[in-house]
Amino acid sequence: MTSTLSSTPKEDGFRMPAEFEPHEQTWMLWPERPDNWRLGAKPAQKAFADTAKAIAQFEPVTMGVSTRQFQNARNQLPEYIRVVEISYNDSWMRDCGPIFVKNDKDEVRVVNWQFNAWGGLYDGLYFPWDLDDQVPVKIAEMELLDRYDAPMILEGGAVNVDGEGTLLTTEECLLSPGRNPHLSKAEIEVHLSDYLNVQKIIWLARGMDPDETNGHVDGICCFARPGVVLLNWTDDPKNPHYEIVHDAFERLNNERDAKGRKLEIHKLLSAPPRMITKGESEGVDIVKGTKPRQEGDKLGSSYINFFIANGGIIVPAYGDEHDRLVVETLARVFPDREIVSVPDAREISLGGGNIHCITQQQPSR
């Protein structure tokens, strides 16, 4: 039995655990729409399947699939991946999916934030987004988890927590006019505090992809463990992200977390931007209301968009010299986890995000 609760997680003693805490399973959604994924989403489906298989080395994976693609997904994925029917508008489970919270008794509940495709009618990426918005309810039903309906638009990729009361986010995203223009920054902080049970919010200015997610924090920075963050980094002043990451460094370096700790900052290579090719662009249907994928558009191909699984790190790879450097950094920062690369991550980035954007961890009960 699933109940819709009118209290808040904070009132009930539930908090959002960090991604590096133990997972029961990881949720994903199967890519399909031909107006976002080239060649009828076939190359992306292979990359999503590779991601699911990589994560399943460490923990169970459930793939949500539309009616139309159910049989194909069931055939493309090995039997150890659970495949369930869930409808959606696109396949960004991190952003449209639930954020799970848990209490000290290891009970787990769902927080159902509102979703409007990264900006709604203001600067959203497609229309409509009604099915995406129902995904958290459907997962709560399927898993028999109680649910909180949070009164604010928020995507999972817009926040990152240390599980000990600290939350990272960006002003560019949470204060963007397409999200919650009726809410002040202080009011947004109250909702984050009430529904994720955090005590300290660290605001970065901007993320890396203003045109896509309005600068999600999961494209620039994340906690590796309490007191330790990884930050996208470049020393090259000609890199278009130079100013953004240097400003983020300054802010992080001058902040303390909810426990009063100064943050240890590890720099993760931000490769020079990769661009959509003409051939790639031509494989995408052009549809009114959907952001086009045009030749020369920058890809969301930052390595920081990796996923932390139980005992593993699932990291995008692009087949160039940067891959190895990133794996070395991650192995140093996560000495107890195995680093696993997904080789065709470019196909995910062609749709507007990467491994972190297409996954959502459900904490252990």
Add this chain to the structure above:
Amino acid sequence: MTSTLSSTPKEDGFRMPAEFEPHEQTWMLWPERPDNWRLGAKPAQKAFADTAKAIAQFEPVTMGVSTRQFQNARNQLPEYIRVVEISYNDSWMRDCGPIFVKNDKDEVRVVNWQFNAWGGLYDGLYFPWDLDDQVPVKIAEMELLDRYDAPMILEGGAVNVDGEGTLLTTEECLLSPGRNPHLSKAEIEVHLSDYLNVQKIIWLARGMDPDETNGHVDGICCFARPGVVLLNWTDDPKNPHYEIVHDAFERLNNERDAKGRKLEIHKLLSAPPRMITKGESEGVDIVKGTKPRQEGDKLGSSYINFFIANGGIIVPAYGDEHDRLVVETLARVFPDREIVSVPDAREISLGGGNIHCITQQQPSR
């Protein structure tokens, strides 16, 4: 993790439990198609919701719902009914859904029979039936149950077991040309034995609804407990089912079950046939390929199509004088179970079946 097994339940020591054995939950599907259910299925949805609520007094209920109807079903049903997305062609969970089997360690698996809408292109009730046919796979995935794919067309309503090795069925249905014309009666018996692990099959000649299910056994007869059956009954020679039920009585009376017991036969009132009215018929869309619901057509309104829940009997009621007599019989045959009537069962029968046809029990693990 769900595996598709190439062995058979019989080989693995799994058997189909009787409906009167303990259930973990009951599965249903939400009615929707306007070419089978009058007035956009709204009256049927109320009757299905009432059925779900009646069963939920005794055990958990999961309702499978299409994408289109998810929000409406979630709103129509109380929170204690679990609602999950499953696509289908129509809402007869007994017939298109899984048959569950279990072993002595209380492990449960799914048997996935083929489904062709009660006769396929020969005399099936609608076209296509591809989504119905996938329902058992989707339930096995969702519940993480291993699965057998049985090499034969069979609906759950076509068989009834005592859980101790005996199966009831009808020749009219299992030997109908729209099912498995390439299989002999002996070959069909082998498949039933292999996949349901029964040792004795009792063949009745005919059921009550040749034009609908080709005479499913769940419209005429069922086990109440090992050695005891309930049989649809009329003493009125003018009742069109008079010959059918008297022939069934003779056969049952001359048979012994798998344990060598003679059967105790309880007679359950078969009311005179009820007919579709002009007004009811006019509420149904006419669509090529779907059996029309016409004024004067006989309804599948036999009381024997009740459902046995944990501690309860859920029985159709039609608001006439027969209802009370049937409840009295059921209270006598099931002294330890509470008899609960669903008052608007006529709305279910207008679609071609009744409470047993729209439910499928999942045995306890």
